[in-house]
Amino acid sequence: MTEQGDVARLAGSRARWRAGEAVFWVLVIACAWLFPSRYLIMTDIVRLALFAMSLDLILGYAGIVSLGHAAFFGVGAYSAGLLALHGIINEPVLALLAAGLAATTVGFLTSFLVIRGADLTRLMVTLGIALLLEALAERFSNITGGTDGLQGIEMQPILGLFAFDMFGKTGFFYCLIVMFLLFLLARRIVNSPFGLSLRAIRNNPLRAAAIGVPVNRRLIAVYTLAAFYAGIAGALFTQTTALASLDVFSFERSADLMLLLVIGGTGYLYGGLIGAVVFKMLQEVFSTLTPQYWQFWIGLVLVAIVLVGRTRLHRWALWLPNLLIRQFVGRKAVVAVPESEGS
Amino acid sequence: MTTLLTILFDGIAYGMLLFVLACGLAVTLGLMNFVNLAHGAFAMAGGYVCAVLVNQQGWPFFAALPLAFIASAAIGVALERSLYRHLYARSHLDQVLFSVGLVFMSVAAVDYVMGSSRIFIKLPAALEGQFDVFGIGVGRYRLMIIVICGLLTAGLQLILARTRFGSRLRASVDDPRAASGLGINVPQVFALTFAFGCGLAGLGGALSAEILGLDPYFPLKFMIYFLIVVTVGGSSSITGPFLASLLLGIGDVAGKYYVPKMGPFVIYTIMIVILIWRPNGLFGRAAAR
Numbered sequence: 001m002t003e004q005g006d007v008a009r010l011a012g013s014r015a016r017w018r019a020g021e022a023v024f025w026v027l028v029i030a031c032a033w034l035f036p037s038r039y040l041i042m043t044d045i046v047r048l049a050l051f052a053m054s055l056d057l058i059l060g061y062a063g064i065v066s067l068g069h070a071a072f073f074g075v076g077a078y079s080a081g082l083l084a085l086h087g088i089i090n091e092p093v094l095a096l097l098a099a100g101l102a103a104t105t106v107g108f109l110t111s112f113l114v115i116r117g118a119d120l121t122r123l124m125v126t127l128g129i130a131l132l133l134e135a136l137a138e139r140f141s142n143i144t145g146g147t148d149g150l151q152g153i154e155m156q157p158i159l160g161l162f163a164f165d166m167f168g169k170t171g172f173f174y175c176l177i178v179m180f181l182l183f184l185l186a187r188r189i190v191n192s193p194f195g196l197s198l199r200a201i202r203n204n205p206l207r208a209a210a211i212g213v214p215v216n217r218r219l220i221a222v223y224t225l226a227a228f229y230a231g232i233a234g235a236l237f238t239q240t241t242a243l244a245s246l247d248v249f250s251f252e253r254s255a256d257l258m259l260l261l262v263i264g265g266t267g268y269l270y271g272g273l274i275g276a277v278v279f280k281m282l283q284e285v286f287s288t289l290t291p292q293y294w295q296f297w298i299g300l301v302l303v304a305i306v307l308v309g310r311t312r313l314h315r316w317a318l319w320l321p322n323l324l325i326r327q328f329v330g331r332k333a334v335v336a337v338p339e340s341e342g343s
Numbered sequence: 344m345t346t347l348l349t350i351l352f353d354g355i356a357y358g359m360l361l362f363v364l365a366c367g368l369a370v371t372l373g374l375m376n377f378v379n380l381a382h383g384a385f386a387m388a389g390g391y392v393c394a395v396l397v398n399q400q401g402w403p404f405f406a407a408l409p410l411a412f413i414a415s416a417a418i419g420v421a422l423e424r425s426l427y428r429h430l431y432a433r434s435h436l437d438q439v440l441f442s443v444g445l446v447f448m449s450v451a452a453v454d455y456v457m458g459s460s461r462i463f464i465k466l467p468a469a470l471e472g473q474f475d476v477f478g479i480g481v482g483r484y485r486l487m488i489i490v491i492c493g494l495l496t497a498g499l500q501l502i503l504a505r506t507r508f509g510s511r512l513r514a515s516v517d518d519p520r521a522a523s524g525l526g527i528n529v530p531q532v533f534a535l536t537f538a539f540g541c542g543l544a545g546l547g548g549a550l551s552a553e554i555l556g557l558d559p560y561f562p563l564k565f566m567i568y569f570l571i572v573v574t575v576g577g578s579s580s581i582t583g584p585f586l587a588s589l590l591l592g593i594g595d596v597a598g599k600y601y602v603p604k605m606g607p608f609v610i611y612t613i614m615i616v617i618l619i620w621r622p623n624g625l626f627g628r629a630a631a632r
Contacts, residue, residue, distance in 0.1 A: 065435055067439065116618075116619060117618065119435040120372075121618050121622045123378065123570075124570055124614070125618055125619075127567060127570075128567070128611050131607070131611050132612065135607050135611065136608065139604060139605065251566075255443045258439070258443070259440070292454070292455075293451040293454065294451075295447045295448075295450060295451040296447065296448050296450075296455070298447055299444040299445065299446070299447030299448035299449075300448055302440050302441065302447065303426070303444040303445060303448070305440065305444075306430065306437050306440050306444070307429065
């Protein structure tokens with residue numbers, strides 16, 4: 001068999017849906033009926049998961065370390081808020097797309113700044129862009145409402161049929177459907193030749209360029225795509241909470257996002273989803289223990305994760321599931337986290 | 344004309360302060376290639392030590408300053424030996440996560456111990472007010488900052504260029520392997536340098552309580568400023584970060600005076616433009632790694 005055939009077969013086998021994935025999504029949908037009183041927090045988890053998926057696209061697949069991913073979240077959030085507040089686009093799904101496109105535009109324009117330079121410069125530039133947008137939002141407080149945020153947003157029914165209710169049931173299903181559709185898209189993209197070339201760039205940009213991958217164009221493309229995802233996540237935030245304030249741009253949001261993605265593991269798309277669930281639960285536990293100081297524990301978790309080592313941690317987490325699989329299915333371990341080292 | 348000179352004076356004082364705060368980071372980030380976002384936490388520690396000593400124990404301000412230095416340096420060396428040491432060889436992502444974690448912990452811990460409001464350090468009467476020199480208002484406190492920071496900078500430059508320790512440090516940074524082959528204890532040199540940098544940050548934190556304000560969110564608020572100083576200044580010498588902090592200080596003060604509505608906008612824009620124009624910093628050499 002030719003080399004190319006091998007690659008195609010490998011990529012094909014990676015792209016195939018596995019039983020575990022189906023179980024995962026069935027569980028997710030089952031949650032909607034299992035915990036009918038917890039819609040608000042579940043909506044929050046779904047939004048976070050989508051946002052984390054966006055960071056995974058650039059961090060896990062393209063190896064861009066970003067400290068300012070909240071920039072696009074914020075752009076999406078404010079766009080959706082302004083569109084609804086001034087009644088420009090009343091229909092939520094259309095407004096969602098418009099907000100996503102606004103974030104995409106910002107992402108495309110800033111991608112040229114981000115692809116220049118090494119890790120450190122990228123860190124600084126992404127952080128700088130998020131801070132810049134926060135400063136802008138504060139400056140133009142007549143548009144954004146300044147520190148009070150946008151208030152009095154009223155959402156119209158989705159597609160004119162499903163009105164947002166006060167228990168957040170509609171909001172939850174709305175977010176879940178949007179997240180699932182975008183997940184399918186992301187899954188398709190990362191398993192395409194485009195996605196494979198991104199991995200090549202992550203592992204070794206120089207070598208990728210040598211075998212003919214247009215490195216800069218690929219990075220711009222994936223950065224723009226990630227901005228779109230983050231924008232959608234931000235827009236969902238505004239639409240389901242009817243609120244947009246300055247903290248959508250905050251550094252803590254970007255840092256928390258990194259934490260939850262690292263908890264879940266980078267480079268296999270489910271990391272953000274699992275990480276979002278774990279992170280929210282941790283946050284719940286910590287804020288009931290010490291309401292004002294939960295950040296301390298989050299910081300401790302971060303430090304512990306890094307000191308133990310991400311790869312080792314994931315191996316521990318997968319020990320039990322793998323043991324069960326070996327016992328009952330009689331195969332070798334099938335669950336493994338493809339760990340990324342973006343050095 | 345006089346306002347211009349006053350802005351220049353305030354800007355220089357501010358810039359000198361930033362330099363003392365950030366020059367430890369110039370070593371860890373620029374020379375040892377470790378992304379330490381938690382540098383501000385050491386500065387905050389020094390500031391709070393000074394505040395507690397002066398306000399609650401009744402120490403004189405000038406006696407508390409060296410203690411702020413020693414306290415931060417001690418915390419620095421403890422953390423370096425126990426935690427940082429293991430992460431020098433890790434990826435930048437790990438280093439970022441680790442130091443962000445430390446920042447979160449320090450913010451919450453200080454909030455818990457000292458409360459979340461801004462605190463002030465009682466200054467001796469000799470440092471308050473200002474006097475006129477040819478019609479320019481010169482604040483006594485700012486003048487003292489310029490003197491102290493100027494002396495420190497000159498001292499640092501001398502240590503780096505003239506002493507045996509300075510040449511060991513430069514050798515360890517240029518090529519750790521060759522340096523350890525020559526019998527230089529590289530980890531020890533790095534640990535001492537790290538501790539010294541943290542001590543300077545602590546001293547800077549104590550001095551800056553009056554000008555920058557001291558509250559638990561200090562490490563987060565000024566993180567970007569420290570990073571700007573180092574990345575814009577480059578890492579080839581101590582002069583790069585020094586000039587960068589002066590530029591940043593003057594630019595920030597002038598920006599706040601002339602276009603107050605744009606706020607921090609000016610600084611961020613300048614930083615992004617410089618980084619795009621010269622990714623290795625204004626005064627940096629070509630990328631080492």
